[in-house]
Amino acid sequence: MELTRRFLPLVEAVGIPVMALLVAMLLFAGFVAAVGQSPLEVFVLLYKGAFGSSFSWQNTLLRAAPLILTGLAVAIPAQAGMVIIGGEGALALGALTSAVAASALQGASPHWVQAGMLLSGALCGGVWIGLSGWLRQYRGVNETIGSLLLSYIAIALLNFFVEGPLKDPASLNKPSTAPIGDANMIGNLPGMDVHYGLLFGAIFALVTWVILKFTTVGFALKTVGGNPRAAQMAGLRVNYWIVGAAFAGGSAAGLAGAIEVAAVQGAANASVVAGYGYAGILVAFIARQNPFAVIPVAVLIGGINAAGGMLQRRLDMPDATVLVLQGIIFVVIIASETLNGRLRLIKFKPLSPVSAAISAKT
Amino acid sequence: MKPVEMVAPATGALELEIMGMSKRFGDVVALDDVSLHIPAGGFHALLGENGAGKSTLVKCLVGFYTADQGTVLVDNREVQIANPKDASQLGIGMVYQHFTLVPSMTVAENLVVARGALPAFINWHEERARLSDFMATLPFKIPLDKPAGSLAAGEKQKVEIIKQLYLQRRLLILDEPTSVLTPDEADEALGLVGDLARQKLLTVLIITHKFREVTAYADAVTVLRRGRFAGSGALPELTIEHMAEMMVGSPVAQDVAPRTQHTPVADVPPRxxxxxxxxxxxxxxxxxxxxxxxxxxxxxxxxxxxxxxxxxxxxxxxxxxxxxxxxxxxxxxxxxxxxxxxxxxxxxxxxxxxxxxxxxxxxxxxxxxxxxxxxxxxxxxxxxxxxxxxxxxxxxxxxxxxxxxxxxxxxxxxxxxxxxxxxxxxxxxxxxxxxxxxxxxxxxxxxxxxxxxxxxxxxxxxxxxxxxxxxxxxxxxxxxxxxxxxxxxxxxxxxxxxxxxxxxxxxxxxxxxxxxxxxxxx
Structure with a gap:
């Protein structure tokens, strides 16, 4: 009894999302069957495309790298009680600034260029999401809507500069900024075809997790997020904490954008706006805003994304199929949030004679 | 057992009897075989320490919980209260410690909405006239057009009581209704409710921690302790010491906190x-x-x-x-x-x-x-x-x-x-x-x-x-x-x-x- 009580939170934290994932799979199977495909075959291909071979693993991890960071862009502000969904914009802005930083630092040693790109990207993404935290605290603007609208502005800014003032005349088909140069690209992890961005993301997540769980900073943040009034009574400056948490989240997304430029695209262009910011929302919700859990969940969602190509090639199903699956997962996950703290109820619900009589009557 | 609809609609105070009511939450017994009788027009106080089961009892009575065991008799007829709607049809209403008004709506709107079953088009002229007539019968003055959220706690509680009166309740359950009121406000509110009880228009069951209110208004007391019946009695025969003793189960040491004499405060700079x-x-x-x-x-x-x-x-x-x-x-x-x-x-x-x-x-x-x-x-x-x-x-x-x-x-x-x-x-x-x-x-x-x-x-x-x-x-x-x-x-x-x-x-x-x-x- 004592044991179950002690582990109930953990069982809940893992059990509910896993159950929700299974339910979502079931619903997806229904959808697949309805469009005339075999659900079993689709699931097998999904698995193969995501984790079936070393090639698909690398593809999966390549997609997981930015997802870890965009997941953190949601999970960190969530600790302070915010629902931030503007990671896509912070990512776009991070990509843009990192490209600008790269051209400004041309000629410096590659490590300096890379450091400058990553720092400026993180800073800019942080300021952008920090702005939606500021708007919430000082101007009463809902941070969810604020961050989403700021996100649209950021993506528009990226497009404006990439197709306008910062356009590299050599990029004809796909307007881009000037390439950062092959020498300045971030390389791959030893023995893998996956860039260092994955490691950066994982370190960011782990450090965040440690700070939240073991330090006074995490304690204060949880207090601010749980009850701002109590935090004020304890002498914490709530406004600073809220804006700070938004900044930290935004810097993760901005870093993701910088890494996409420095490790994948080689220049800022519209390709970095590939939905990683929005998929990050899904990652954070499945991980229940736990920065540590963000890592495996990002791998899972990255895998589902990676398998899209396989479905297209083998079954001639459109790429959007995996987006349908993601959408179903998101809805089921959000719906399952209400089950928190109710697992006990399900087990112990007594049937009273009175309510039995009532149900017999009707 | 008669379904609620078959009880003839009645007005005026109702007689309430609860027999052997029990309620469990999982392993916790919140209420264990509690019985209670209030004659029509009675003003009954329910006492007990925190967690004694008072709130559970009244929540069963108004249909928020369903009792596991026990019978409720209204005017000597057995009734089943499965949900708040049943309680409302029987004329049982409740005023809570916390407020249930919609903060963004005016007092008038709150009162009208509480009636339920509103037509799609509300004739405000008629409603206002009816409200004004009703308010004229009250000793309170409450601004009908103020948003409920802007009222002070005392005023809100008055509106809660007025709302119940407006709904023509026959039994009013008050759950620590005066915890946010000044003594004068409390006297005003409870005085009104007490008058209605004396005129046999309303039966009252009140949960309170304030003995002053019990001795001033109640005519009988039931005490619960750890979910069980711990004693009852009529007022004014029952003394405060006696009630307190029933609540804690042993004579209370009056001097838990001996008041030190008002020692003169040293003349130092203020902190x-x-x-x-x-x-x-x-x-x-x-x-x-x-x-x-x-x-x-x-x-x-x-x-x-x-x-x-x-x-x-x-x-x-x-x-x-x-x-x-x-x-x-x-x-x-x-x-x-x-x-x-x-x-x-x-x-x-x-x-x-x-x-x-x-x-x-x-x-x-x-x-x-x-x-x-x-x-x-x-x-x-x-x-x-x-x-x-x-x-x-x-x-x-x-x-x-x-x-x-x-x-x-x-x-x-x-x-x-x-x-x-x-x-x-x-x-x-x-x-x-x-x-x-x-x-x-x-x-x-x-x-x-x-x-x-x-x-x-x-x-x-x-x-x-x-x-x-x-x-x-x-x-x-x-x-x-x-x-x-x-x-x-x-x-x-x-x-x-x-x-x-x-x-x-x-x-x-x-x-x-x-x-x-x-x-x-x-």
Whole structure:
């Protein structure tokens, strides 16, 4: 009894999302069957495309790298009680600034260029999401809507500069900024075809997790997020904490954008706006805003994304199929949030004679 | 057993009988074989400590819970109350400790909406006429067109009672209805309900912790203890001591907190000095209009006042929950704005009202909440790293010393009863040396054992040299504890007197805005 009580939170934290994932799979199977495909075959291909071979693993991890960071862009502000969904914009802005930083630092040693790109990207993404935290605290603007609208502005800014003032005349088909140069690209992890961005993301997540769980900073943040009034009574400056948490989240997304430029695209262009910011929302919700859990969940969602190509090639199903699956997962996950703290109820619900009589009557 | 619809609609007070009612929640027996009888027009008080099962009983009665066992008879007919709608059809209504008005709607809209089954098109002209006629029969004056959210607590509670009367209830259940009212407001509200009971228009079942109200209004008492029937009796034969004894199960030591004599407070510089303090309310209107006061070490300054005269804002400014718009707050001669550094430096602690809302993080554990004051100081934390072991050790110590009833220190604090949340906060705020203590309505909704304990701890802090600012809407509490009493009215301190010279009628005069006449005369 004592044991179950002690582990109930953990069982809940893992059990509910896993159950929700299974339910979502079931619903997806229904959808697949309805469009005339075999659900079993689709699931097998999904698995193969995501984790079936070393090639698909690398593809999966390549997609997981930015997802870890965009997941953190949601999970960190969530600790302070915010629902931030503007990671896509912070990512776009991070990509843009990192490209600008790269051209400004041309000629410096590659490590300096890379450091400058990553720092400026993180800073800019942080300021952008920090702005939606500021708007919430000082101007009463809902941070969810604020961050989403700021996100649209950021993506528009990226497009404006990439197709306008910062356009590299050599990029004809796909307007881009000037390439950062092959020498300045971030390389791959030893023995893998996956860039260092994955490691950066994982370190960011782990450090965040440690700070939240073991330090006074995490304690204060949880207090601010749980009850701002109590935090004020304890002498914490709530406004600073809220804006700070938004900044930290935004810097993760901005870093993701910088890494996409420095490790994948080689220049800022519209390709970095590939939905990683929005998929990050899904990652954070499945991980229940736990920065540590963000890592495996990002791998899972990255895998589902990676398998899209396989479905297209083998079954001639459109790429959007995996987006349908993601959408179903998101809805089921959000719906399952209400089950928190109710697992006990399900087990112990007594049937009273009175309510039995009532149900017999009707 | 007759379904509810078959009971003939009736008016006037109803007769209520409960037989052998039991209710379990999982392994917890909340209510065990409780019986109760109230004749038509009775004014029955239900007493018991926190967690004695009073709320469970009435929630079964109004259909929020379904009792596991037991029979309810209304006018000697057995009825089944499966949901609040059934209770409402029987004419059973309830007024809660917490408010159920829609804050954004006006009082009139709240009353009309409460009727339920409204037509798609509301004839407001007709409704207003009906409301005005109804209001004319009441001794209260309530502004019908004000949004309910803008009313003070006392006014809101009156509207809650009026709403029930408007719905023509035959049995009114009052769950600690006066915990947010001044004694005068309470007398007004309960007097009205009592008159209706005497005229056999209404039967009343009241849950309260205030013996004054029981002896003044009730004609019979039932006492619950740990979910069981612990005794009953008729008034005025039953004495307060007797009722108290039934509640706790043994004769209560009257001197739990021996009041030390009013030792003269040393003539030292004030620890808290507030000068011309101004602040705005939530809607941008001034709620503090130049408050001046000072509290010296070893002194309790009581702030009296009718709710809604700025006391709440004063406490919020002092606890850092509201910004000031003017004036100065000095603690030990230094400007104070409630930041953590200043709190640590000056050893400032506080017991705000509604501790779960103002002083706790409901979703976090008891241990976490108990560490809110010193989570960043040794031994709980070193170099920014928190020691879970030290935190748990402190929490276990607090639970033991302050007798906090909790399933464990890892339980979320919102799962604790109100009295135990308060104990947890008391433990956190009073386990360290205190120089300045900000207290607001500290015994709101507590049973009298917890009240005595809280009062004893406040006095102990004072005797240990703390300066205590005690804001309370309970005048008796101030008269019992304070060394000096100041009256707050309309955002100012309008009167101040040493407690031993305090005259209740004079205080009441100023609480009711008497200073305005004086000003005019001058």
């Amino acid at each position: 808290l000095l507030i000068d011309q303090l101004c602040a705005q309310g939530d809607h941008g209107l001034p709620v503090l209009r130049g408050v001046n006061l000072s509290v010296r070490p070893g002194e309790i300054l009581g702030i009296a006042g009718v709710s809604g005269n700025g006391q709440k804002a004063l406490v919020e400014v002092l606890t850092g929950q509201r910004g000031k718009t003017g004036g100065t707050v000095l603690v030990n001669g230094l400007p104070y704005s409630g930041r953590r550094k200043e709190q640590t430096l000056n050893k400032v602690y506080s017991l705000p009202e509604e501790p779960l809302r103002n002083a706790c993080v409901a979703s976090l554990s008891v241990a976490h909440n108990m560490s809110l004051r010193n989570y960043d100081k040794p031994p709980l934390a070193r170099w920014g790293w928190i020691s879970q072991r030290a935190m748990r050790k402190q929490a276990n110590g607090y639970v033991e010393t302050f007798r906090v009833k909790t399933p464990g220190i890892d339980a979320r604090i919102q799962t604790l009863s109100g009295g135990n949340v308060q104990r947890a906060v008391l433990a956190r705020e009073l386990s360290h040396p205190v120089e300045l203590l900000i207290v607001a309505n500290p015994v709101f909704g507590l049973d009298f054992n917890a009240v005595a304990e809280t009062h004893a701890r406040l006095l102990a802090a004072r005797n240990a040299g703390a300066a205590v600012l005690l804001v309370s809407e309970d005048l008796d509490e101030l008269l019992e504890l304070a060394d000096r009493i100041a009256v707050m009215s309309d955002g100012r301190i309008v009167f101040e007197t040493p407690a031993e010279k305090a005259d209740v009628r004079e205080l009441g005069h100023y609480m009711a805005g008497g200073h305005e006449e004086t000003e005019v005369m001058q």
